[in-house]
Amino acid sequence: LWILVLLTMFFLLRSGRVRRNNRKLIYLGVVILFGVILGSEPGPMGTIKDSIVLFGEYKTLFLPRLISLLIMLLLVVLANKFICSWGCQFGTLQDLIFRLNEDNKGKPVFKRFKVPFAVSNSIRVIFFIIFTVIALNWAFDIISPINPFKIFSPALFGIVGIVFVAFILVLSLFVYRPWCHFFCPFGLIGWLFEKISIFKIKVNYDKCIACGLCEKSCPSNAMKAILRGKKIIPDCFSCGSCIESCPTKAITFSAGIRKSPPKGKFDKLDNR
Structure with missing residues (x-):
């Protein structure tokens, strides 16, 4: 069960x-x-x-x-x-x-x-x-x-x-x-x-518009680190809030290695 x-x-x-x-x-x-x-x-x-x-x-x-x-x-x-x-x-x-x-x-x-x-x-x-x-x-x-x-x-x-x-x-x-x-x-x-999980929260930076809604919806600091490709990521409990909040479906719970974001992708978001 x-x-x-x-x-x-x-x-x-x-x-x-x-x-x-x-x-x-x-x-x-x-x-x-x-x-x-x-x-x-x-x-x-x-x-x-x-x-x-x-x-x-x-x-x-x-x-x-x-x-x-x-x-x-x-x-x-x-x-x-x-x-x-x-x-x-x-x-x-x-x-x-x-x-x-x-x-x-x-x-x-x-x-x-x-x-x-x-x-x-x-x-x-x-x-x-x-x-x-x-x-x-x-x-x-x-x-x-x-x-x-x-x-x-x-x-x-x-x-x-x-x-x-x-x-x-x-x-x-x-x-x-x-x-x-x-x-x-x-x-x-x-x-x-x-750190060695197969399935995890991942970001497709080609679809991401850097709106920050996923980071805002995340109940912890995990999505902030994931979004920016940080090496040290806080506990992610796979609650799915970030997936739900993304307007472009750029976030998925999927297998594979997380990619790093393009340089300067979140400069505007960080300077708000």
Whole structure:
């Protein structure tokens, strides 16, 4: 069922059929199906988190979790962070809440903030290092008390977890996927594997009119970097907002190597 949903979303995104009017319903469906009904598994974060914690405790690799992690990473290699965008229960919940903060035309009701990638990724790297060092040396999982996936099994939550996750969900109205950008271990590792993804967001510069609508519609800083052919690109969750916003259909979710833009292509856009 999980694979069926991912395949469906893959073909919808490939054909450019993910739109504002159906995106919220899709996110809601994923949250209900894989979160409320089926619980927190399968989930990308648990694969790497548990692998590290179990190795710290037993000094051995837990094969089922390791295999699950490899499958998740293969999905990232196949289709960018597609697994995070459409197959992660808590990721889709954050995305759904973020999209609720917009009117019928897609404009934010309350001001949104795009945190600089250097800031968000630095926090995520530091958090991952602290988590890993503690897990490997003392076999303690610092994520467990605040694990946001426990929202689908609230009986497992303590007061600290409830307060923390409530904060993350409220923050999701204003910042795109804060857990994914600031704390998620799989988010960090997945970002590294994005660099070799087969299918990804690509720009046809022959069709691009440098209007900047894709950059504006992107909920993070990813499209700004992709558009300009930057080497370091923030997390792209393959949400399809950029594809929907492009008036010339210059943006696609397709296979191949990203090309660099012609020199000076976005000078006017950058000088606005």
